[in-house]
Amino acid sequence: MNVTELRKIANRIRRRDLRAVFEAGAGHIGGEMSVIDILTALYFHVLNVDPAAPLAPNRDRLVLSKGHTACALYVTLAERGFIPQEEISTFLKPRSRLNGHPNCTKVPGVETNTGPLGHGLPVGVGMAVAAGLSRASWRTFVITGDGELQEGSNWEAIMAAAQFKLDSLTLVVDHNRLQQGARVADTNNLAPLAVKLESFGWAVEEIDGHDMEQICKALSPGVATTGKPKCVIAHTNKGHGISFMSDDVAWHHKVPSREQYERAMVELEVARAEIEEAA
């Protein structure tokens, strides 16, 4: 799929996500806006997945380790045909399968249950080991937040992935520089992240996590370094695409008022018009 189409889809997902969070009165909108371009590139350009056969043995695996941004995943899965579009309106409603964190036993397309941080990468390592043992060619992708990398379990998995030479594994760090309460740098700084991962034996690439061309290039097959797991550090903005949310720690899980919602929607509509005009 071409980059313009992907941008259109990402814009549509942002608008649906914003509406879902506004209507549900809860969500993690900041981290959702930061990860949506990555999710869009994966589901519409990179991943070999089939909504008609969500458990096909040779599918690519994606684990959204930052499970609190589940709404963005649900909207993306709906857009890709894994769940009905109209189901998004049930997000967080009593007995909806669209919980605040994704549940693989209920939602097709979800691979493992996430929510507590630092769980996705170890599971991703196991998936990549399984692919290797089966001599299968499917790939495993894990998306973590940046603050999430403060969890020690990630570093257990980072060491193991290098030890096992898991070159079918790609970690995408949604590096929006903010965690729930403050800047990552002011809390428990990860810098220099690329240097750390390289020293742990990973191939590292840094990209603009909102540049669709760069995301697609970094995640497409054939660019992996043989024998090394790959980390794509995607530099993003929390709340990206909505000016008054962007890079503001207050928008971790704040819910927009009606006025803010309408302003945000206008901004996203303008962005849509710009994408279409440029096409």
Next chain:
Amino acid sequence: MELSVRSTELHDCRDAFTETLMAIASENPDVIAVCNDSVGSSKLGAFRERWPERLVNVGIAEQNLVGVGAGLANGGKLPFVCAAACFLTGRALEQIKADVAYSDANVKLCGISSGVAYGELGPTHHSAEDFAWIRAIPNIAVVAPADRIETSAATEWSASFEGPVFLRISRVGVPDLFSEGHTFELGKADMLRDGSDLTIIANGTLTHRAISAAELLARRGVSARVLNLATVRPIDEDRIIAAALDTGAIVTCEEHTIFGGLGSAVAEVVVDHAPVPMKRLGIPGSFAPTGSASFLLDEFGMSPAGIAQSAMELLARKA
């Protein structure tokens, strides 16, 4: 059926576990052993020698250990995640909850050297809380076999069962109780000995002690039923209710704290359906003093004579 301790020879159930695991693995190429540097303590040396690729050793990293197990299951493998029970459950409890049980991953968690098996190494290495912790999590079977034959049967069963299992395997030598060919049935307690005055319920390394206690009681004219409750979850409500109604008193014995384990699980059933006097034997809510596993079990009143003594005291309370 009256089952007694078949010989005084003691066996390490880990041997039966790994022998069975290897038998299953030779039939099913998807079987993977996952461990945390515990090749020796989980007795996986022969497995590694035969299938080096299928032994995934993540090093000393239990959170990753369990996560990797869940990922392997997602990738179509049948992982047996083996580690000292204390670290497997204590260190990786959230992974057991979220990645395995809640995600319904087909992972077999094998808690090796459970209970006070590590004896003198002390409470850091005792796994005296695992029944309580795992039992509190939905969607995971909790199984503690009593001898090498049941260990083998339960291991074989776990490979054919689709879903999360916690298998508790001791290193403390136990005599043979079951006959060769015994099959394991999830959620089914075995009546090893019938009796009418009271029931002793135990599992794991305590079952043979319970049988010996029943023999001591018989000499004193007391007829004790013995149930082997290998499955702590899902629990055999019918056999427990029948024991309460038929015998009117229950003693439980476990290599675990008396808070939240087998005794608590039995008491929950009894209190809901057929209240009778009970005595829960186990580790009494304190960190164990220095001593071997055998010393500690005796110290906590679970020598055959100690169990018989508690049974006599309980009988006195019976209406």
